[in-house]
Amino acid sequence: MRKTIFELFAKSPFGPIQDHMLKVMDCVRLIPDLFRALEEGDQERMRDVTEKVEKAEFDADEIKNQIRGDLPRTVFTPVDRTDLLDILRFQDRISDVAEDVTVVMKLKPLPFPGEIRGLFWDFMDQVMVTVEQYARINAELDELMEASFGGAESGKVLEMINVLGKMEHETDRKQQDLLVKLLSMEKELGPLNIVLWMRVFQLVGDIANGAERTGNRIRLFLSK
């Protein structure tokens, strides 16, 4: 079609950033399944879950690249363009970390002793609660755009981000308890398994850290 003044209306990045987060959540929500399969000693299901995580991570990457391509420097957005790109990068990092969890789990069949299971699931659930909270904040982006990033809607999102911070703090605490328990089992597990579990805890915890970091970036959009 011929060029008109309506080239002025560029593609909105907000919907696609929400789509991207949906894909990231597809990826993250599979992680508890991975450990449930480990608990049941179901190797085949672990492989299956790993494949699904890789697929979702790849899809998220595709969306990310598409959005970047649609946001050249000449596009004017109501919030800073570089902040938008940062949020996209941070979101994408969450699914990268989720994929890294599956990578570590593939290295060696890890023993999952009954003594740490309770604390582990406490920790895992808290991570999921935290990342779901960020997903809810992300789902407010279209409303924020409609309210043009101010007023009551902005206040509501700000409060959600504060809650997110508290949730992440709680995750850290649970991770600490879990670590203490793990280290007390050095004799039974052996140093190699301890190191691998520590790496797993770290990565799972990073999912929550990533969610908090991304949420805090959204703070920059909000005006009083």
Added chain:
Amino acid sequence: MVLGTWVFWASIIACVYMAWNIGANDVANAMGTSVGSHAVTLRQAVILAGIFEFAGAFLVGGHVTDTVRKGIVDPAIFQGRPEIFILGMLAALLAAGIWLNLSTFLGLPVSTTHSIVGAVVGFGLLIGGSKAIHWNKLLSVVMSWFISPMIGAAMGWMIFTFIKKSILSSWAPDRAAKRGIPLLLIPVTTVLVLSLLVKGLKNLSLHVTFGEALLIGIAAGCVAFLLSRFFLVRVYDFRAGRRRDSFDRVERIFATLQIGTACYVAFAHGANDVANAIGPFAAIVAVFQEGDLAMKVPVPFWVLGLGGVGIVVGLGTWGYRVIDTIGKKITSITPSRGFSAEFATATTVLLCSKLGLPVSTSHTLVGSVIGVGLAKGMAALNLRVIRNIVNSWLITVPATALVTIIVYLILKALAL
């Protein structure tokens, strides 16, 4: 006079062709945002545009037409040799049409207004030299091309900021709308009525002074306040719902209001842009009627009507397709934003029409949309368009001037 009547008929064809061009391509710029935000359907857009483009052209089109036909080039220079003036104006009309088609083919966002002004200047320079041009008037016209997008931007920013502060920022935007929208309609209706009344209804032989118009405008504003308040309280029965639905309801109200601004834009567009087609033609008609360059005659009604009909035919035969394409392309505009941008555009363009300044409706719209964007209203705007527009300004005036000179020399060889 030595000219054959074929020159007159050629002028009519050139004029209708130009008007057809405006209807086919330009009207889409006026209606695109309304269709894009789903405030009106394609069918409604075409019908409303048809009615209001014609009304604007017929009722207010005369002011700008006068500027194009005698404001920029001094007709007195051609006293005693009217045939040269006629051929020159015909050449200007043809050249502007040729340039529009060429630039559409090349994909340049060229304005019909800038084309016709460039063409008239080119003809004036060729025949009368620099003394034939009213440089002061030309300067004010060119200045208005810069200023009109800026006024549009300032107004778009103000209207959207008001909507944001009074409605969208609220905890319950739908309930806030019941207060905010009637308040918003007071200045909006006042400005609308005022801009229609002042110098507008001269063609209907209704004379109102500015003071009277202001009083009527404010009265209309108050009526709009009461009526909209009544409707919003009675007809829109908002039950408590999710906030998401609350925003939807606010946008639905704005979609209704945007039907009004869409008509307003079409009216303003018709008022300003009809001159691009009939300005030179009206000049030719005046000479044919008087036998010489007696410039006191007003623009005849049938000429204004001819321009209006040409626009409507262009809209009906081709323009609706362009509106459809554009409407489908713009998905990121919601009615509250479209309302702000359209009201700002229409008011700015109509103000310029009253002052006899031929401005570009589409460039003013670009300014208004950017104004809404600066108030954080637009999701993403590609500012590269601004560069394309400035480039097209720089090219259009010299290019149409040049094409006019060529066309004039050909016509002269044929007719004299």
